[in-house]
Structure formats: C-alpha cells, structure tokens
Amino acid sequence: MDVTKVLDAKGLACPLPIVRTKKAMDELQSGEVLEVQATDKGAKNDLTAWASSGGHELVSDKEENGVFTFYIKKS
Amino acid sequence: MTTTTAIKGIKVKELTKKILNGDQIFILDVRNTGDFDDWKIEGENVHIINKPYFDLIDSLDPIMEQLPNDQPIYVICAKGGSSEFVAEQIAEAGYDHVYSIEGGMKAWSEHLEPIKIGDLTGGGAIHQFVRIGKGCLSYLIESNGEAAIIDAARMIEPYEQFISEHNLQLTHLLDTHLHADHISGGRMLAEKVGGEYHLPPKDADEVTYTYTKLEDGNEIKVGKAVIKAIYSPGHTIGSTSFIVDDQYLLTGDILFIDSIGRPDLAGKAEDWVADLRQTLYDRYKQLTDNLIVLPAHYMGINEMNKDGSVSEELGKLYKENHGLNIKDEIEFRKTVSENLPPQPNAYQEIREMNMGKIHPDLEEQREMEIGPNRCAVR
Numbered sequence: 001m002d003v004t005k006v007l008d009a010k011g012l013a014c015p016l017p018i019v020r021t022k023k024a025m026d027e028l029q030s031g032e033v034l035e036v037q038a039t040d041k042g043a044k045n046d047l048t049a050w051a052s053s054g055g056h057e058l059v060s061d062k063e064e065n066g067v068f069t070f071y072i073k074k075s
Numbered sequence: 076m077t078t079t080t081a082i083k084g085i086k087v088k089e090l091t092k093k094i095l096n097g098d099q100i101f102i103l104d105v106r107n108t109g110d111f112d113d114w115k116i117e118g119e120n121v122h123i124i125n126k127p128y129f130d131l132i133d134s135l136d137p138i139m140e141q142l143p144n145d146q147p148i149y150v151i152c153a154k155g156g157s158s159e160f161v162a163e164q165i166a167e168a169g170y171d172h173v174y175s176i177e178g179g180m181k182a183w184s185e186h187l188e189p190i191k192i193g194d195l196t197g198g199g200a201i202h203q204f205v206r207i208g209k210g211c212l213s214y215l216i217e218s219n220g221e222a223a224i225i226d227a228a229r230m231i232e233p234y235e236q237f238i239s240e241h242n243l244q245l246t247h248l249l250d251t252h253l254h255a256d257h258i259s260g261g262r263m264l265a266e267k268v269g270g271e272y273h274l275p276p277k278d279a280d281e282v283t284y285t286y287t288k289l290e291d292g293n294e295i296k297v298g299k300a301v302i303k304a305i306y307s308p309g310h311t312i313g314s315t316s317f318i319v320d321d322q323y324l325l326t327g328d329i330l331f332i333d334s335i336g337r338p339d340l341a342g343k344a345e346d347w348v349a350d351l352r353q354t355l356y357d358r359y360k361q362l363t364d365n366l367i368v369l370p371a372h373y374m375g376i377n378e379m380n381k382d383g384s385v386s387e388e389l390g391k392l393y394k395e396n397h398g399l400n401i402k403d404e405i406e407f408r409k410t411v412s413e414n415l416p417p418q419p420n421a422y423q424e425i426r427e428m429n430m431g432k433i434h435p436d437l438e439e440q441r442e443m444e445i446g447p448n449r450c451a452v453r
Contacts, residue, residue: 015157018129041442042153049107050129 001059001071004032010039010067017043018050021072025056028074033059036070043068082162085149085174087186091207094118095188095383102149103138105131105161106180114447116151116183116208117376128157135168147172155179181441183208187233189215190384192369195320197299203369203384204233210373210448211257212385216319218298223247223270225302225317225325226371227260229440234260235268245270247295249302251327251371252314253278255340255426256419256448258440262286262431275306275313283431289315307358309351310336310450312343316359324366324389329354331370332378332387334451335398337415340422344412352407355399364390372448397453411452420446 007024009017017038024034036047044061047070051058055075062069093100100121104111105128116123126138135142142148148165152158155178162175176183187204192214194200199218206212206228214225215237222243224234227250238245245268248261252275262284265272273289274282291306300320307316310328314336317325328336335355338347366389373385380386393399401407419425421443427433428440435443 013156014152014154015128015132015160019132019160022129022132045110046107046127046129049109049127053127053130 001033003035003071004028006035006037008037009043010037012038013040014042014046018046021047021050025054025072025074030074032074034072034074036072038068038070039066044070047072082159082166083172083174084159084177086177087182087208088188090149090176090183091186091188094121094207099146100149101143101146102151102176103142103161103165105150105152105157110153110180114180114445119376119379128152128161131161131164135164139168142170144170147174149174149176151176151183152179154181180208181445184444185230185441187213187228187230188383189233189237190382192367192384192386193322195300196322197320199298199300201319201323201369202237203386204228205383205385206257207383209257209444209446212369212371212373214319214325214369216297216300216302217241217243218300220244221246221298223249223295223297223302224261224264225249226251226254226327227264229258229260229263229444231260231264231267234264238268246297247271247273247302249273249289249295249317251275251316251325252311253282253341253426253429254328255422255429256372256450257444258425259429275311275315277308278311278313279430281430281432289313291315305358307354309338309347309354311341312347312350314354318362318366322367323369324359324362325369325371326359327371328450330359330368330392330396330399331372331374331451332368332385332392333396334374334453335396335411337450337452338411339415340418340450341426344415348408348411351411352404359389360393362389364388364393368392372450374448374451374453415452416449419449420444 057073059071102123104125107127111125150158150162159175162173166173192201202215204213273287276288293304295302303318305316
C-alpha cells in the first residue's frame with residue numbers, strides 16, 4: 001500500500017487525533033492513503049465512525065505496544 | 076474571530092442534583108452514535124441529542140436548529156476533551172450558558188449519590204447509594220455507631236466520606252453474589268477501612284482470598300439492627316438476599332422493580348432457570364407483602380421514585396412486575412434464556428477480578444466497567 005502521508009497523533013487526547021486527521025485528509029487527493037498513528041484508546045471507534053460518515057475507507061488498522069495505526073483512503 | 080469565550084465546566088455531582096431535582100436539562104452528546112445508542116444520560120426532564128464531535132469540526136450547522144436559546148446547553152463526550160472543544164464553538168456562536176460536563180461519561184459512570192431510604196426501628200437508617208450512570212445500587216445500613224455496606228461499588232470514597240461524616244465504624248461488607256457487571260468495592264473497603272467481607276460460598280469456588288461464608292439463615296448484627304441472609308439462587312448459584320430490620324428486602328440481582336434477573340452471566344443459564352423460578356415464585360412468595368424491595372440495579376428512570384431512589388413494596392411487584400407473573404414454566408424458561416440482551420461489557424474479566432484472579436490497573440478497571448449494567452430480563 002502506498003502511503004501518501006503519515007500523521008503522528010501519538011500522545012494526543014480526544015478530539016485532537018480526529019481534528020488533525022481531518023485536516024491532513026483535506027490536503028490529500030481522492031484515492032490517496034493517510035497513515036495515522038494514535039495512542040488514545042477511543043481513537044479506533046471514533047476514526048472508524050468518522051471515516052464511514054465521510055465516505056472514506058478504513059483500509060486496515062493494527063495495534064502494537066499501545067500504538068494504533070490506521071490506513072485511511074480518501075474518497 | 077479571535078475573541079476568547081469562557082465556557083464553564085460542570086461536575087457530574089452538580090448535574091445529578093439538577094436531574095434528580097427534575098430540572099429541564101438540554102444535553103448535547105458528542106460521542107459517536109454507536110456509543111450513544113448503547114448508553115447515555117437519562118432523566119425525567121432530560122432532553123438529549125447526539126451529534127459526533129467529528130461532524131462538528133468545521134461548523135455547527137448540523138445541530139444549529141436544535142440548540143435551545145432559552146436554557147443552558149450541557150455538552151458531554153467520553154472523557155471531557157471533545158465536549159470542551161464543541162462547547163467552545165457553541166459559545167463562540169453566541170450562546171451564553173454553555174457547559175462542558177467534566178470527565179464525560181467516564182465520570183458520569185463513577186458518580187454515587189447517597190439517598191436515605193428510611194429509618195430503622197432501633198434507631199439508625201438505611202441509605203441507597205445510586206450509581207446513576209450505570210444503574211447500580213448499593214446500600215449502607217447504620218445503627219448505633221456501626222455500619223454495614225451491601226454490594227459496594229468500586230469507587231469507595233463516597234462510602235468512606237459518609238462513614239467519617241457520620242462517625243461510624245464499618246463492621247461488615249456483604250455482596251449478594253459474585254458480580255459480573257461491576258467491580259466490587261467490598262474487599263477494598265474491608266482492607267482499607269475495616270470490617271468483615273462476606274460472600275456466598277457457592278459463588279466463591281474459585282476465589283483467591285479469604286472471606287466469611289454467607290449462609291442461609293445467618294444473622295448479622297449492625298448496632299441494633301439485624302440483617303438476615305436468605306439463600307435465593309437464580310442469577311448466580313450463590314445469590315443471597317437480605318432482610319434488614321424486618322422491613323426491607325435486598326434482592327441483589329434476582330428481582331428488580333420492572334424486571335427480573337438473568338441467569339446466564341456465569342454461562343449456566345440452563346441450569347439456573349429452575350433456581351430462579353423457585354426463588355421468585357416460591358421463596359420470595361412466602362415473605363410478607365409489605366417488605367420494601369431494594370434491588371442492586373435499575374434499568375430505566377421509570378423505576379425511579381420522585382427523590383431518585385429505587386424501591387417498591389413486594390406485594391405491589393407481585394401484582395405489576397411481568398417477570399413475577401409468567402404462569403407457564405416453559406414460557407418463563409424462554410423469557411429468561413432466549414433473546415437476552417448483550418452481556419455487560421467485559422463481564423468475564425470483571426468476574427475474574429472479583430474472584431481475585433486478575434489485578435488490572437485503575438485505568439483498565441474503568442474501561443472494564445464502561446457501559447450499562449445489563450443484568451436484567453424483561
């Protein structure tokens with residue numbers, strides 16, 4: 001998967017991970033992929049819900065040592 | 076554009092008072108819709124709407140028409156960060172009374188509100204501690220300078236505070252059963268403040284600590300008051316009820332105001348249905364009708380009295396509670412073992428923690444307890 005941009009939202013609490021994700025997405029072109037790294041436990045539910053409400057595709061996600069990584073493809 | 080607007084914070088204790096007082100409350104819940112549908116603030120005069128904060132990052136347009144101009148706006152989220160973010164935007168849009176609920180649903184879930192239920196014949200009183208955010212009820216019985224607590228919640232500070240304010244000595248901690256929906260504060264209180272911790276032995280096969288066995292017919296003295304234990308299985312195999320001062324029947328998770336206990340949280344629905352039926356249709360029936368039932372949970376505000384307490388006469392429940400009026404045994408079995416609501420969040424881990432098998436840290440304990448109690452079937 002080609003990642004166009006990486007957003008480091010580690011250590012940030014709600015709502016910042018999503019606010020930053022949204023800003024980063026605004027700068028991408030349709031079809032490009034954003035990688036988001038976050039440590040907030042609520043991030044997964046919220047990112048999933050946010051992506052689907054905006055029509056973006058959450059391509060995959062993983063958790064390693066308390067860091068969540070999400071790959072989101074812009075609609 | 077750059078004017079700073081001061082939004083106010085409100086503590087859940089203050090909000091609880093307003094809700095129990097019957098005030099008109101407008102709440103904007105900015106968690107994602109799945110979480111909102113699962114579990115939210117309720118109250119007689121609470122008007123609550125949901126719009127996730129991430130739909131409000133650019134503008135408030137999606138909710139503008141729903142915001143009231145003539146009353147305060149309370150904003151809540153999971154932990155208090157996003158509600159502050161949204162509340163600031165609402166204040167910037169020109170609204171004067173905008174509050175962010177401090178600590179969010181996490182704090183809401185942890186608040187305990189003590190409400191006096193009534194006096195005891197030999198002096199003293201029984202108090203209900205309402206965990207309004209989760210629908211859990213615990214009890215403190217005080218008489219002649221001594222106190223006992225039944226089904227204590229994980230947050231032990233409110234009990235400690237009550238005990239020190241009233242100059243009481245804590246002598247007994249009792250759990251009606253091994254809980255699956257919340258972490259028991261009974262052992263913690265026994266260790267920190269003092270007193271004997273009692274648990275029904277049939278629920279305690281796997282526990283890793285020492286405790287006092289709670290057997291049918293036990294009489295526990297608290298000052299001049301007496302707590303009588305009645306073995307009443309069905310929610311769990313050990314479930315035990317208490318008659319306090321011959322006036323009150325503490326039913327644990329066996330009988331609620333508008334529902335009855337579910338027998339499946341320890342994976343034994345099939346085996347325990349007959350026990351539940353016998354407890355509800357035989358053992359309890361032999362008790363006097365004018366006992367005041369005090370359950371360990373409530374599911375909705377319809378079960379709440381005007382003052383925020385939860386109680387009802389046993390005789391009235393035999394007339395009105397659907398779960399006590401299912402004549403056919405097969406239909407009863409179906410009601411309590413089929414189409415059950417989802418199990419409480421992390422109920423297996425909660426049981427293991429209550430057995431002393433695992434020791435999660437505070438943050439993990441909080442996560443385990445998120446959500447409604449879901450101990451009943453209707």
